[in-house]
Amino acid sequence: MKFPDKKAILIILLFMAVLLLTTPVYAEVQSNAEILPLDKNTDFVISSDELASDILSYLTEKYLDKNERVKLGTDLSDAAYIYANWNGKPKTVHDSKGQAVTLYRPLKKVAVMNGETLETIRSLGFDETKISGVGKYSLEEKVFFPEYANKTNIGSVWSPDYEKIMYLSPDAVFIYADFMVDKSDEIEEKIQSMNPSIKVFRFDLFNPSTYLEETKLLARVVDKEKEVDKLALFYEEQINLIALATGNISKEQQTRVYFESWDDYKSCATGSGYNEKINLAGGVSIFEDATPAYPLVNPEEILIKNPDVIIKLIGSGKLNFGGYEDSDAGRASGVHQTIIARAGWNNLDGVKENRVHILSNDILGGPEYIIGILYLAKWLYPEEFENVDPADVHQRYITEFQHIAFDVRENGVFVAP
Amino acid sequence: MKKIFLFVVALSLILFIPGAMAEDCLQGVSCTITPTEETDEYKITIQISNVTAGGLSIEFPGNFEIRDTNIPIGHYRGDDETLIVALTGQKSIHLDVICPKLASGDILTVWEDLAEGTKGGDELSFKESEETQKTNVQYEDTRPGDPITKESPFGISGISAILSLVIAGYIVTPANKKPMQEDEWK
Numbered sequence: 001m002k003f004p005d006k007k008a009i010l011i012i013l014l015f016m017a018v019l020l021l022t023t024p025v026y027a028e029v030q031s032n033a034e035i036l037p038l039d040k041n042t043d044f045v046i047s048s049d050e051l052a053s054d055i056l057s058y059l060t061e062k063y064l065d066k067n068e069r070v071k072l073g074t075d076l077s078d079a080a081y082i083y084a085n086w087n088g089k090p091k092t093v094h095d096s097k098g099q100a101v102t103l104y105r106p107l108k109k110v111a112v113m114n115g116e117t118l119e120t121i122r123s124l125g126f127d128e129t130k131i132s133g134v135g136k137y138s139l140e141e142k143v144f145f146p147e148y149a150n151k152t153n154i155g156s157v158w159s160p161d162y163e164k165i166m167y168l169s170p171d172a173v174f175i176y177a178d179f180m181v182d183k184s185d186e187i188e189e190k191i192q193s194m195n196p197s198i199k200v201f202r203f204d205l206f207n208p209s210t211y212l213e214e215t216k217l218l219a220r221v222v223d224k225e226k227e228v229d230k231l232a233l234f235y236e237e238q239i240n241l242i243a244l245a246t247g248n249i250s251k252e253q254q255t256r257v258y259f260e261s262w263d264d265y266k267s268c269a270t271g272s273g274y275n276e277k278i279n280l281a282g283g284v285s286i287f288e289d290a291t292p293a294y295p296l297v298n299p300e301e302i303l304i305k306n307p308d309v310i311i312k313l314i315g316s317g318k319l320n321f322g323g324y325e326d327s328d329a330g331r332a333s334g335v336h337q338t339i340i341a342r343a344g345w346n347n348l349d350g351v352k353e354n355r356v357h358i359l360s361n362d363i364l365g366g367p368e369y370i371i372g373i374l375y376l377a378k379w380l381y382p383e384e385f386e387n388v389d390p391a392d393v394h395q396r397y398i399t400e401f402q403h404i405a406f407d408v409r410e411n412g413v414f415v416a417p
Numbered sequence: 418m419k420k421i422f423l424f425v426v427a428l429s430l431i432l433f434i435p436g437a438m439a440e441d442c443l444q445g446v447s448c449t450i451t452p453t454e455e456t457d458e459y460k461i462t463i464q465i466s467n468v469t470a471g472g473l474s475i476e477f478p479g480n481f482e483i484r485d486t487n488i489p490i491g492h493y494r495g496d497d498e499t500l501i502v503a504l505t506g507q508k509s510i511h512l513d514v515i516c517p518k519l520a521s522g523d524i525l526t527v528w529e530d531l532a533e534g535t536k537g538g539d540e541l542s543f544k545e546s547e548e549t550q551k552t553n554v555q556y557e558d559t560r561p562g563d564p565i566t567k568e569s570p571f572g573i574s575g576i577s578a579i580l581s582l583v584i585a586g587y588i589v590t591p592a593n594k595k596p597m598q599e600d601e602w603k
Contacts, residue, residue, distance in 0.1 A: 052492040052503035055472045055531065059501035060494065063474035072531060080470035080531035083505065
């Protein structure tokens with residue numbers, strides 16, 4: 001039997017020694033990051049005695065030593081918050097990807113990359129001053145997100161600015177869950193490899209079938225559990241209103257819709273978010289059975305299928321206007337004129353009966369899908385929704401949940417005609 | 418009978434809803450001072466509303482000595498004239514104190530909610546306490562170190578009470594115009 005030479009043994013021993021010495025140090029750093037403030041006996045509970053001791057130190061300096069300049073330390077304010085709101089224990093929360101994250105401190109500084117989360121977090125009443133960075137596209141929405149105009153730009157899912165995120169060093173970063181999933185996975189991995197103490201939460205918040213569930217999870221993350229019920233009730237009211245009016249309509253009697261995105265002849269089929277929204281409004285897409293989910297359709301087929309209602313979406317691509325950031329209705333009207341002037345379309349029932357509508361993606365694509373669906377329902381079933389004004393519901397959402405001074409009847413372009 | 422029943426329901430709403438709302442919203446401490454049979458000895462009772470993690474300072478008009486209290490050991494301390502208390506969820510605390518100057522002077526209480534960043538305070542003499550169990554001023558949106566500003570506790574509960582009265586009036590008035598028939602209940 002041949003023994004390894006002395007040099008090799010020495011290298012192995014040295015390697016093992018380094019391994020043994022560094023592992024406890026690393027573990028110490030990790031566990032230190034996951035200890036509750038003022039949890040002196042590290043039992044993962046801030047007891048009243050542990051808290052009282054530091055409260056008394058603070059009060060002594062302020063009221064006995066009469067030091068008016070004394071500042072409340074971060075540990076004490078965090079511990080007081082955890083004691084009052086989390087029963088003195090760490091709080092485990094989940095995101096839309098099912099990832100469990102245990103919080104040992106309240107989130108006081110966050111960065112939000114996607115606008116849907118930023119909008120929903122505002123609906124929940126999360127303190128704007130706790131948001132230090134926002135996504136590139138949210139910054140461009142100066143009318144809708146005015147309070148974030150001076151926040152740091154952390155880029156987008158397509159071009160995240162890691163340097164800015166590291167500079168901000170937030171407690172948490174919010175990114176997409178399943179939208180651009182590969183890119184979002186990459187962003188999560190990179191942030192955590194650069195700074196493992198930054199929590200990464202994944203939420204989409206634009207899909208009607210999961211929106212309220214996601215919102216409830218988000219509310220737990222940002223400690224807004226009490227506020228989420230009011231928001232959920234608002235959404236449920238609208239969905240119930242539509243379901244009540246359209247629930248008994250048979251498949252054969254459903255209004256048939258040709259839906260087109262901002263790209264000409266790009267429609268929607270089963271599996272797409274827009275198809276789901278048409279269904280929620282009680283309608284059916286004439287290209288429901290096409291593939292893929294967003295099929296590029298043959299113009300001839302539209303003439304053959306002869307839809308009852310035609311919906312054209314604006315707000316992105318070549319039709320990047322309308323919505324909150326644009327109050328000039330001229331371009332949306334122009335799109336309407338172009339649509340009805342398409343070759344052969346004067347024979348379509350939808351055109352003959354003036355049932356061609358332009359809809360802004362601002363009220364269909366994101367958390368405001370509920371407003372867009374209400375407009376769709378009214379256009380699809382005008383008699384059933386005769387007494388419903390979607391603009392009223394839209395204004396209520398803006399006033400009660402978004403808290404911005406914006407009159408939906410006076411500003412923006414959301415529908416035409 | 419049904420009219421009376423309806424009125425009773427409305428009255429219950431008037432009485433209960435504002436109370437429940439006030440319970441949810443009001444924050445702060447209220448104090449009562451009662452002299453005991455012993456010379457210069459007073460019983461001070463402090464009710465604490467919605468301050469789960471915070472502190473309280475009680476400044477006496479002169480030297481004081483605690484004879485008895487339900488505050489846990491280690492949750493309070495003081496010097497000659499000021500007592501500080503850590504608030505960690507107590508709803509009510511009481512103190513039996515000897516304080517000769519309390520007969521003619523005020524005590525100053527200041528509370529802070531360290532979890533919410535709110536604070537408030539009050540001045541009270543035992544004579545005022547006897548006259549009315551004066552309470553609770555609410556200070557919202559002030560941060561430790563901010564000047565103390567008073568705000569009426571009337572707020573939401575008062576408005577709710579008025580609204581409830583209006584609703585009650587609305588319910589009762591049509592009934593007066595047109596007596597309700599038996600089958601209208603079916």
